[in-house]
Amino acid sequence: MPDDLKLDHVANLARLELTPAEKERFAAQLGDVLAYIAQLNEVDVSGVEPTAHAFPVVNVWAEDVPVAGLPVEAALGNAPEQRDQMFVVPKVVE
């Protein structure tokens, strides 16, 4: 695998905890994938514009019509923990 795939650093950016076994397996598998992906370096892309969406749609105007949003109860319906119409999370600051 490429030396520069620092799995710990990337997993930290992704906020994803990996077990030692996962790290070992992913390093090998992602190494294969990155080696495969490297073939893109063969392509001459000078002067080529990137495509973010296949069919860019611009200037789509919508009437500014107020519509009812999701009721609070529905929005909280899947909350792991809630209190007083709020999501509860572990303490953020000491």
Place this chain on the structure above:
Amino acid sequence: MADLIYASLEELAGRLGRRELSAVELMQAVIARTKAVDDRVRAFNSFDEADALEQARASDARRAAGREAGPLEGIPIGFKDVIAVAGQPLTASSRMLANFVSPYDATVTAKLKAAGALCWGRLNLDEFAMGSSTENSARHVTANPWDLERVPGGSSGGSAAAVAAGEAPAALGSDTGGSIRQPAALCSVVGLKPSYGRVSRYGLIAFASSLDQIGPFTRTVGDAATVLGAIAGHDPRDSTSLPAPVPDYRRAVADFAASGRRWRLGIPKEYFGAGLDPEVGAAVQAAIEEYRRLGCEIREVSLPHTRYAVAAYYIIATAECSSNLARYDGVRYGHRSSAAKDVLELYFKSRAEGFGPEVKRRIILGTYVLSSGYYDAYYLRAQKVRTLIRRDFLAAYQEVDAILAPTSPTPAFKRGEKAADPLAMYLSDIYTIGVNLAGLPGLSLPCGFTRSGLPIGLQIIGQPFKEAELLGVARAYEARTAWGERRPAL
């Protein structure tokens, strides 16, 4: 019952319209069939029998009240478990959403309900639609109805298997790199991925937002036209949906058939090289010959950047996936780790416990290609290659109306065969991925079987937003063959 569970939507609509059949009777037949075969096929994550029958009763009441009935009134349609139906589970076949219930309808769901269709069960998939075999599901593995030891394809494997097994007359799936067309090919049904922007993505769980598109699984081309007509159209809730009128696809298909249109069809030489199973290649060649006999003009075309499509795709799709799946943080919905002591740990542990291995791999890869210092080398370069791939197709369409190709390089493979090798799995999408990168409509329809009885699919790739022509090309072949009429022995 056999005639009922394998009847086309068109036939069912006729029988419902003549009152030879009620929506309740049809729903009961589909439920009975599902109960009889799904312990072997395992296409469904869940279904709500009482709710389905209630919807059927409401449909019969509408008909009895004389409300004008469209072609989907009273027809059960299965949903890939990434499309929201209010009040029903929405799991993405992930532990992350094991207990999630949709608070609202996807736009496609609302449209189908308005057309009188019945929202039938929740269909299995590779977790978050990432995979080509439905083996990445955290729920269970779905079997191919044609050979229970083999995969149904993926990621919409449950949708394809359900339609092939008579557990739903039609189903919805989503296609990011082939996830409708490849399972359709492996299960011998019709699968249509519309042009990017043709169908609203509102209420579809996002995987790769610039590639995802919802589309139908059916047993006939005409039925695909019917379902597409019901779900297509501009949606103010999806800014990438095309603000343009939706043609009458059913009428268009009939008109093309009546006029005996002789299509100009392109054969991309890059899609017939190494890696193509000889039996698949032979079946696709025979389909091409059938078009020639129909008087169609067959031309070789070149899509020179095809060999880079999988690489570009796995950069773009994983980058978008890493961004989209950042929302699963254990705070507002989804799995929450009980082991977290602070909010940062809540993110790390909830995501570690909620996501399966393939999703984790893709989040890691996507985060890496977007990370500081690598963006230009990977993501930006891949987007430029995407431009070249799209240009290849648009250049070919200067000469031809549509392109013919295999859908999948091989027939259905055995469970476990590719599960340990992600790259081998990725390469099974080699013929379908370019279509998503270019935003084109693509369709797979049955074109034969291997000697051992496994289905083979013909892929037809259309021009941007010309689904009517695409369906017309498909219907011309379907009308002369009977591959889609074979049924698996279950």
